[in-house]
Amino acid sequence: MKNFSYYTPTRVVFGKGAELQTGELIKAQGAKKALIHYGGGSVKRTGLLERICQSLDDAGVEYVLLGGVVPNPRMSKVYEGIELCRREGVDFLLPVGGGSVIDSAKAIGYGLCYDGDVWDFYAKKAVPKACAPIGAVLTLSAAGSEMSDSSVLTNEEGWLKRGCNSDLCRCRFAVMNPELTYTLPPYQTACGATDILMHTMERYFTREPDTSLTDALAEGLMRTVIESARTALRDPQNYDARAQIMWAGSLSHNGLTGCGTVGDWASHQLEHELGGMFDVAHGAGLAAIWGSWARYVYKEDPARFAQFAVNVLGCKNDFADPRRTALRGIEAMEDFYRSIGMPTNLRELGVEPTEEQFRELAYKCSFQNTRTIGSFKVLNIDDIEAIYRMAK
């Protein structure tokens, strides 16, 4: 078990009608004027935006609106937000949406406390020293940005997608009403559940021994998400299934499921390049690549994959050979992905890279053959290309 630090200062307000507390929560932060930041028209159509505005009115908190955040959120919107906030004297950021909207707000928050170009933090040219206060109203269970320290932005100049991690951007509060996710299309629900599972699995597949409490928490979380995703897809307005998924989404990425482990994160890196080259949903891309990654690496520590198979997926343990149990678990996970409409290879993802594209994916993912990825098994450019090809 590695030494670790754990810091999750976000005040979670969870349950039916939680969004009605938004105004009071901002007021309690001593803020006077908020930027309500959102994506497309769904928050208007559902009446959520109106309820939020009413809540701020009731609390005497002023606000300005900025919509139009897109999936894989872009720097142009961030710059627009920074300018708007400065002009309007905004002192609090209120993203209403999922990970993209929250990540965009985090970048605006950094930018408001910085004289230079906020992209510096994402390009690793500078380290953030402060961030304007943020509170989130969550409408999508997936990225876990509402409690995490991370944000990922895309710069249209060169179409670079880069992340920035800092405790400074952790939300002051997160308002989570599972009912707000009832209207999600099934594909988005499934992508979200996959993202949540993968945030946990990336931390779970570790070579670090003696992490039994973290293991037990992670396994319980994964079992719950698997069961609840099936329920939510069958019965989209099942409050309890939506609630388990939403709370799991926060806990899967706030640090809890990684205390004392060494994360792997290779699947995320592999998906990252797929997302850059082809227009695929993050969760679906992760599902498409995971099985190939797993089969490529499991022999490094078959017992770990066997534990996953038995404790998460309920597979029968083959006591004579943990490798057989491990493979059963990988198959069972792929069965689950297929059962919720997720792809388990690139073809099912709708992507058929050419020979040259396979090489390019590996070249980019290894940062022009200058880095390795993963820690469960350290992967070089050749390993990376082999996994992409296995996933065909």
Added chain:
Amino acid sequence: MKNFSYYTPTRVVFGKGAELQTGELIKAQGAKKALIHYGGGSVKRTGLLERICQSLDDAGVEYVLLGGVVPNPRMSKVYEGIELCRREGVDFLLPVGGGSVIDSAKAIGYGLCYDGDVWDFYAKKAVPKACAPIGAVLTLSAAGSEMSDSSVLTNEEGWLKRGCNSDLCRCRFAVMNPELTYTLPPYQTACGATDILMHTMERYFTREPDTSLTDALAEGLMRTVIESARTALRDPQNYDARAQIMWAGSLSHNGLTGCGTVGDWASHQLEHELGGMFDVAHGAGLAAIWGSWARYVYKEDPARFAQFAVNVLGCKNDFADPRRTALRGIEAMEDFYRSIGMPTNLRELGVEPTEEQFRELAYKCSFQNTRTIGSFKVLNIDDIEAIYRMAK
């Protein structure tokens, strides 16, 4: 699943040598002068106090010392602390110890921000509006005060033991080095593990349906504590067992294991009066009363106790009758308590109340027959007396 709020702002610094960061952690809070608050001589004997002082010296943080906190910490020490801090211009409280020391520091923290008598908050005559900043160095895995919102103090005037709960007193940081618990006597290790389990069980035994994620986390935590307590008693210097128990102690009482449930807390109320009338260790008192409470209430929802039996204690499920499975679980839990040297009735606890004392315990526990306790089954004065007698 009930609506809930969850707020755990404490920065956890966990692992070997963590105490060496104490000075820098205080400095990062902008504090200039700390009160180092502790109990008996063990922190001196082990050299811990010296290492902490050195760490503060290195960080340029001044400090004054105040030892002598006793188990069931007392208001006289709190008043002494408040006076000392005011005289010395202390702006940060650093308890070094377990729950008693941390709770004492929390009361000092409230007192420093209040013109009246700090006991007002414990006597429910006033509600705290502020608390001086606190950071804890934990030396005992049990009470979970390092991440909780609670403190319990005893006022020698009338020997009243009262609690005060407020997010204001949550520690800014908690330094947790499991090695610091190597030297605990076996009885204290076992009492601590029991306290941790009971903090989880009080939240777990709920009539609220559909709390599957919280259930899974709680069950995993309890399984881990049960296994690790056995290991730690057999092998006191087993780092990993000590680490699981220490981290579980924080998570069991920071709110995580109760998200969406309605806690019961009857066992704590029953133990509270035992502790008031007889001089018993909190954990041992809880173990002594729990089995009787469980047998008295389980028929209200045998399925819940059956789930506990199977998922926590690995009992065989009797599919035909959940009541039989439930009873197996209660027996298995008592077997576990005995295996770590904990009592499972009052005689084993070393307490033999007279007929009159049984009536007095129930009278006091029901606040002179003016309140009920518990929620899994609501217990009146007659129920309470019956449970005390069952525990004979």
